[in-house]
Amino acid sequence: MIRRILLFALAALLVLGLAGGGLLYTRTVVDGADLAAPVEHGVEELAGASHRGDDGRSYPRGRDHTELSALLLPVPTAYHPGPDIGEWGNDAEIPGEEATAILKDSVAEMPREFRKEFHDYADGLKLEGVALRSYASRNHSFVAEISITAYGSDQGAADHHDRLSGLAGELDLFREGPTLDDYPDALCYLQPQGEELLRFLDIDPADVDLSEMPEPELDSLWCSVPFGPYHVELEAYGVLPLAKKPITGLLTDQLDHLEAPGTFI
Numbered sequence: 001m002i003r004r005i006l007l008f009a010l011a012a013l014l015v016l017g018l019a020g021g022g023l024l025y026t027r028t029v030v031d032g033a034d035l036a037a038p039v040e041h042g043v044e045e046l047a048g049a050s051h052r053g054d055d056g057r058s059y060p061r062g063r064d065h066t067e068l069s070a071l072l073l074p075v076p077t078a079y080h081p082g083p084d085i086g087e088w089g090n091d092a093e094i095p096g097e098e099a100t101a102i103l104k105d106s107v108a109e110m111p112r113e114f115r116k117e118f119h120d121y122a123d124g125l126k127l128e129g130v131a132l133r134s135y136a137s138r139n140h141s142f143v144a145e146i147s148i149t150a151y152g153s154d155q156g157a158a159d160h161h162d163r164l165s166g167l168a169g170e171l172d173l174f175r176e177g178p179t180l181d182d183y184p185d186a187l188c189y190l191q192p193q194g195e196e197l198l199r200f201l202d203i204d205p206a207d208v209d210l211s212e213m214p215e216p217e218l219d220s221l222w223c224s225v226p227f228g229p230y231h232v233e234l235e236a237y238g239v240l241p242l243a244k245k246p247i248t249g250l251l252t253d254q255l256d257h258l259e260a261p262g263t264f265i
Helices: 002-015 021-030 096-105 112-125 154-171 194-200 244-259
Strands: 079-081 091-095 129-137 142-150 187-190 218-227 230-239
Touching: 091 096, 096 112, 096 129, 142 244, 154 187, 154 218, 154 230, 218 244, 230 244
Parallel strands: none
Antiparallel strands: 079 129, 091 129, 129 142, 142 230, 187 218, 218 230
16 A cells, blocks of 8 residues: 555655656657647747746746745856746646645545555655756757745655655656765655656556557656755756756756855856
């Protein structure tokens, strides 16, 4: 039962703001989209998303009016605000109670016994809030989405990181991603490819005519990092070959910013 719970926890990180552009592209293709027009799901088409706050004001480097939002990396000069992350826009903060409710809603269709166990698990996370921000490279090669989840303790953040990264390894679907020299606790995985990707999307490869699927044009990278009472997640997606060095550089900048908020230029 606990493995199923953790699987939903891994899926729920997408619900909490990591949009999974590469996975979205593949899902659209296998569901019968126009195979001749993959650019409709590329990062270039996402660059015009709104970066205005709820008050209508523009925040070109990101909002910093709350303690949690100030911990997010301001949009660097080599980037501009990225696409909206789900219903929350591209620069948002979700209160802990709402984030917990979102996690619980993710298993609404599961049997009652499972829902109760998962709800207890979600309550035990003691989420205090989630800050979300997206970044788009100016050359349109990739989009990165960063979330910072605040927990009540260092142990809570570390435990959740261990569970998510442990499950990602256990599933044996993801490709090993790059490492961060300055932050050895960071774990990164690249999205599955081929039949493994279809299985990850809960699609039986036998139901898909693989000969009609185009060669992949996008790739996706997910990273998880515990940082004191915070859990940092990054998902980046972009055209092949994915620009791993700039992406891990962005994550390193985010972690450096957490070391000393307000000093990043």
